[in-house]
Amino acid sequence: MFELDTMGEYLPFGLLVVDFKGKILYGNQVCESMFKVTSFDKLFIQHVLPDSNIIKVIKEGGLEITTCHTAEEMYVMNISLTSKKIGIMSFLPNDIYQKLASKSPKIIDLKQELQAIMNLSGELVTITDAEGIVLRVNNACEQILGVKESDFIGKSATILEKNGVIDASSTTxxxxxxxxxxxxxxxxxxxxxxxxxxxxFNDDGTLSKVINISKDVTEVANLQEKLEEAKTAINYYQQELSILQKKDQKMVVKSKAMEKVYELACRVADVDATIFLNGETGVGKEVMARTIHSLSIRKEAPFIKINCGAIPESIIESELFGYSKGTFTGANKDGKKGLALAAHKGTLFFDEIGELPFNIQAKLLQLLQEKQFTPLGETKPVQVDVRFIAATNRNLEEMVQQGTFREDLYYRLFVIPITVPPLSERREDIPFLASHFIEIYSQKYKQYKTFDKEVIQFFMDHEWKGNVRELQNTIERLILTAPVQHIELGHLPEKLVKPNDQNKQLVSEKLNLKQEVEQLEKQIIIQALETSATMKEASQKLGVDASTISRKVKKHDINVAKLHFLM
Structure with missing residues (x-):
């Protein structure tokens, strides 16, 4: 269906779009006032205009002009778009109809109707095909652009831009x-x-045409104010994002890849089956888990996160299932309620499930299967009502083959798998994510900064190995450390802009070989920590034990807490 809703609000007369069954697909504000309705949603033409011939016109094709009486006598122009199986109804007061009739006494097709509508809009309107070739332009062309209509139609938008008719083409x-x-x-x-x-767009999703509506703001008295408004309009990414997102964490869904993921998440949010989130480190698995919880009927109940890679193996069982009074020497004398019970009626989120110790996996399987567990020191099981979500960046199937992860637990977790794609597969999300983080940290630190469009483009082109987390870390650092209010490409850290030159920068004639090696080792460890959720994950990336990483972190005096203050 043609997207007439934007043009419809510019028209001084009523406009309805009706399908072959008579259902009203669109009605502009003039029609709402004319028929005294607040919305045409779920209304049929038979409800508002029983004598209408539009269904007949749609079936038979062509054009028909009739009259109707509302608050005043109106001419109704019924036009059939047979290829779309829809019809357009234009409700024209007598003066407008006479103007149209004087321009074209025998209006017989949609092209003439469209041209008349374009001329009545009062602004420059151009229509191009999917290749950017100008098909139609209204009579404001020569006045605003200084080009005759005959010299404009048939020209490529790219050529018009190259020849200086316009400095930048919205069509392209x-x-x-x-x-x-x-x-x-x-x-x-x-x-x-x-x-x-x-x-x-066509029905199959391919681009059909481009409509450009241009408002002349040259003569506006306060040009600076209008230019600021235009800048706000250009940066509508941030405005649109603010409308779509609530104060609690939500997914930024703009790319087709994330739209599919979000659609699946919405579909299964109210189902109590276990959801298995997979994806690289930093892609937003926890945000997805919280979004699913907030979309579910359990949203008013607790969302409890258990980071299986961050809790020491020696205490993870007591943290998860709790313990009774007197179970441990030096522990809470009254016992402790575990995280599983704390999530009662809500959602229990197992982050980094691949790090769960093998000996705990059997008890977790019981919890998943029977919704019950036995606290340490107790003999009577406790029943809980929880929804389970698990997440990992590891290949659990390989771990099952290697014998490090229980096969029965794997299949119990792998009920509804959802893979969150990396930023490299959803670069369209990056401007919206950047706008979101800029707004958050500008408000948080009371340092209101803006980013040049070249910086945003750099963010889109950059390979974010740490995905959303790394992008978020980078933006917060820039908000805090950039010495200017408007951050441009030259203000980005050289390490970020020229990662390939990093090793060259480390080499200095004043350093000996031992110092060179230690400096390089420190940079490699920092990079691994910045793109990892846990110390254990960083050690796996580097192929060493976690104890080795801990020792070298201490040796090089690396502030791990500072590196992970956004994680």
Missing amino acids: HVIKQKRKVTMNQTTKSGRRLLVQGHPI
Whole structure:
């Protein structure tokens, strides 16, 4: 269906879009006022205009003009779009109808109707095909652009931009990004335009046309204020993100890859089956788990996270299942309620489930199967009502083959698998994530900073080995350490911009071989820690024991807490 809703609100007359069954797909505000309704949702044309011939026109094709009486006598122009099985109804007061009739006494097809609508909008309207070739332009073309309509139609938007008719083409941006864009534009004659480019898609999702609506803001008295408003419109990423996100953590869902993941998460949120989240370190598995919890009927109950890689093996059983009074010497004398019981009626999230000790896996299996467990020092099992979500960046199937993870537990966890893709597969999310983090940390630290568009582009091109976590860490550091309010590409750390030159920078004529090796070792350890959730994970990446990492962290005086203050 044509996306007429944006154009419809610019029109001074009523506009309805109806399908072949008579269901009203769209009605602009003029029609809402005309028929005294607040919304056309779930309404049929038979409800609001029983005598309408639009269904007949849709079936038979062509165009028909009739009259109807609302608050005043109206001419109704019924047009059939047979390829779409829809019809367009234009409710024209007498003066507008006479204007249209004088321009084209025999209006017989949609092209003429569309041209009339475009001319009545009062602003520059252009329509191009999917390749950027101008198909149609209204009569404001020569006045605003200084180009005759005949010299404009049939030209490529890229050529028009190259020839200086406009300094930047909104059409090329829409074709490239496949979504609405808002931007400033300067014409060859020096006029300033605020342009909105709208994509129109075919039923199969391919781009069909691009509609550009340009508002001339040259003569605005306070040009600076209007330019700031335009800048706000261009940066609508942040505005749209703020509307979509609540104060609690939610997923940033803009890319097609994440849309599929989020759709599946929404579909299974209210199902009590165990969800298994898989993905690289830092992709947002915990945020996904919290989002699923907030979308479920358990959202008012606790969300309890257990990081299986962060709790020492010696106490993980007592932390998970609790213990009775007097079980341990030096422990809480009244006993302790475990995390499993703390999650009653809510969600129990096992992060880094692949790090769970083998001897605890059997008790967890019982908890998953029977929704009950036995605290340490007790003989009577405790029944709980919890929903389970597990997450890992490890290959549990390989661990099962290696005998380090129970096969029966693996299949009990692997009921609804959801893979959260890395940033390399959803680069479209990066501008929205960046805007989100900029807003959070600007408010948190009361340091309101902005990022140049070249910095955002750099973020999109950069290989984020630590995924969202690394991007988040980088933005917070820049908010805190950048010496300027508007952060440009030159303000980024050289280590981030030129990672390939890092080893060259480490070499200095003043250092001997031993110092060189130690310095390089320290940088490698820091990089591994920055892109890992736990010390154990960092040690696995480097192929050494966790104790070795701990010893070298102490040796090189590395502040682990500072590296992970965002994790």
